[in-house]
Amino acid sequence: QVQLVESGGGLVQAGDSLRLSCAASARTFNYALGWFRQAPGKEREFVAAINWGGSSNTLYADSVKGRFTISRDNAKNTVYLQMNSLKPEDTATYYCAAQYFRMTYSYTDYNYWGQGTQVTVSS
Numbered sequence: 001q002v003q004l005v006e007s008g009g010g011l012v013q014a015g016d017s018l019r020l021s022c023a024a025s026a027r028t029f030n031y032a033l034g035w036f037r038q039a040p041g042k043e044r045e046f047v048a049a050i051n052w053g054g055s056s057n058t059l060y061a062d063s064v065k066g067r068f069t070i071s072r073d074n075a076k077n078t079v080y081l082q083m084n085s086l087k088p089e090d091t092a093t094y095y096c097a098a099q100y101f102r103m104t105y106s107y108t109d110y111n112y113w114g115q116g117t118q119v120t121v122s123s
Contacts, residue, residue: 009117022096029053037092
């Protein structure tokens with residue numbers, strides 16, 4: 001069982017940066033880690049993912065490519081999402097998730113979820 005706790009959300013202005021963190025309660029070296037977001041009235045959508053700890057492969061949604069960077073610290077069992085050049089449309093609750101080994105785009109593939117952290121970007 002892997003418990004995930006996100007932090008780092010907040011209220012920022014358009015163009016600002018934020019770094020989200022997600023700490024796991026257990027060793028996550030063999031897990032792919034992902035970030036998803038959900039805005040009110042919308043479905044949960046993929047943001048970024050990083051493959052298991054022995055791989056540096058990453059995936060990004062087109063909407064965040066070039067602005068967001070996902071990374072992981074295997075020693076700390078933590079995944080990060082560096083968000084730059086934030087836009088009002090990035091406003092959402094951000095969730096981290098984990099699944100064994102292989103990263104995917106689909107939230108239905110992920111077995112473990114955090115409680116979410118709110119990101120609000122004002123124009």
